[in-house]
Amino acid sequence: MFVLELQVPPFPLLATIGHVLWPAGVVHATRQFNVYDLIICAKGTLYMEEDGIQYDVAQGMMLVLEPGKTHQGYRPSETDTEVYWIHFQYPSASQPKLVEKTNWQQPLLEASNQDTAPHPAIIDIPKFAAIDLRVVMPILTEMLKLHSVLTTYRSFELHNLFGQLLTHMQNGMRKSSPQARSYFLGEKVASYLADRLDSPFNSEQMERELHYHFDYLSRCLKHYSGMSPLKFRHHLQIERAKRLLAHSELPLIRIGEQCGFQDQNYFIRLFKRQTSFTPGEYRKQHQLFL
Numbered sequence: 636m637f638v639l640e641l642q643v644p645p646f647p648l649l650a651t652i653g654h655v656l657w658p659a660g661v662v663h664a665t666r667q668f669n670v671y672d673l674i675i676c677a678k679g680t681l682y683m684e685e686d687g688i689q690y691d692v693a694q695g696m697m698l699v700l701e702p703g704k705t706h707q708g709y710r711p712s713e714t715d716t717e718v719y720w721i722h723f724q725y726p727s728a729s730q731p732k733l734v735e736k737t738n739w740q741q742p743l744l745e746a747s748n749q750d751t752a753p754h755p756a757i758i759d760i761p762k763f764a765a766i767d768l769r770v771v772m773p774i775l776t777e778m779l780k781l782h783s784v785l786t787t788y789r790s791f792e793l794h795n796l797f798g799q800l801l802t803h804m805q806n807g808m809r810k811s812s813p814q815a816r817s818y819f820l821g822e823k824v825a826s827y828l829a830d831r832l833d834s835p836f837n838s839e840q841m842e843r844e845l846h847y848h849f850d851y852l853s854r855c856l857k858h859y860s861g862m863s864p865l866k867f868r869h870h871l872q873i874e875r876a877k878r879l880l881a882h883s884e885l886p887l888i889r890i891g892e893q894c895g896f897q898d899q900n901y902f903i904r905l906f907k908r909q910t911s912f913t914p915g916e917y918r919k920q921h922q923l924f925l
Contacts, residue, residue: 636808637762639671639699639731644753647671649797650722652778657716663708670722672700673760675775677768679716684709690763692718697804698763701733719775721797733762739809739818742861743870748878749921759805766807774800814858820845821859824852828868832875832895836868872896873909880918887914 641647650670656678663683674681674692681692685706692698700706725731736759744754774796781793809818827845838849841864845852853864860867872894879890888899891914896902906914 636736636764636812637733638736638759638808639701639762640734640736641725641731641758641760642727642729643756643758645726646794646798647723647725647758647801649794650724652719652721652775652782652793654719654775654779655717657712657718659714659716660711661708661716662711663706665705665707667703667705668700668722669702670724671702672706673721673723674698674700675719675721675766675771677717677719677772679712679714681712681716681718682708682710692763695765695768696763697761697766699760702730719779721778721800723797731760736808736812737814739812739814739859740861741822741859743867747874749881749923758801759808760801761804761808764804764808765811766804770803770807771800774803817855817858820847820852821855821857824856824864825860825867828864829871832868832872833893834895835897836865836895838864868895869905869909873906876902876906876914877910877917877921880914881921881923890914 659679663681674683675697676692676694678694680694683690683692683698683700683706685700686704689709690698746754778793778796778800781789781796785793809815812818823845824841827841841852842849847855849864856862856864856867862870876890876894879885879893883890885893887903891899891902894902896905903913906912906917910917912920
């Protein structure tokens with residue numbers, strides 16, 4: 636699927652939202668914008684062309700028209716056609732490019748509760764795709780309502796709703812992709828492991844509770860995160876240990892136990908392998924109280 640991949644921050648900024656019900660026979664005007672134009676069809680079909688490429692934007696479809704490209708209707712609508720549109724900007728000198736997305740891997744970021752800089756993120760906006768109107772229509776309705784009584788405070792609320800809309804579109808692409816089953820099962824495995832850090836790792840129990848063979852669960856998690864189940868679990872265990880070392884006075888052996896390590900020596904070796912410090916050394920450098 637072709638997507639516009641946005642590195643954020645900065646975040647895309649909404650300029651306006653509109654809605655119209657066109658009667659049959661309407662042809663969209665020829666225009667060229669310096670903003671992105673997100674079109675959502677709620678009824679009928681809008682026949683659009685962008686730089687010679689034609690799109691039939693039928694009910695339940697969306698299309699993003701890109702800045703600097705010429706777009707126009709290439710034939711009249713055959714029935715009454717209901718359309719929502721959103722104009723938005725991406726406030727960066729480096730504009731997103733249209734790329735073909737085939738991998739939804741979600742590698743873990745190095746994060747702590749003492750970070751002072753935002754972490755990189757990605758928003759994928761489909762170029763031309765089906766969307767779930769049952770999900771997006773309430774958001775669009777609320778956005779139009781806010782836009783009709785726009786104030787500086789409500790403008791911020793409007794941007795938040797726009798972010799929700801983009802998130803739904805991004806998730807919808809994953810659900811409709813050929814890798815959807817693998818992706819969401821990988822996400823399920825990641826959540827399963829995160830909820831059981833203080834329990835011993837048990838692949839047979841994971842099979843029973845998630846109802847798939849462990850090898851398949853491992854492949855799905857690898858596709859999702861780039862890690863095996865044991866490596867993913869170790870990463871989460873060490874991150875939990877780092878938080879406990881910095882924010883508690885628990886003895887090291889209790890911290891190891893709370894992170895799922897029954898063998899204290901193994902806990903120390905693994906912690907040093909991943910952080911270059913022993914747990915005691917890490918605590919001396921990062922503990923937040925005397």
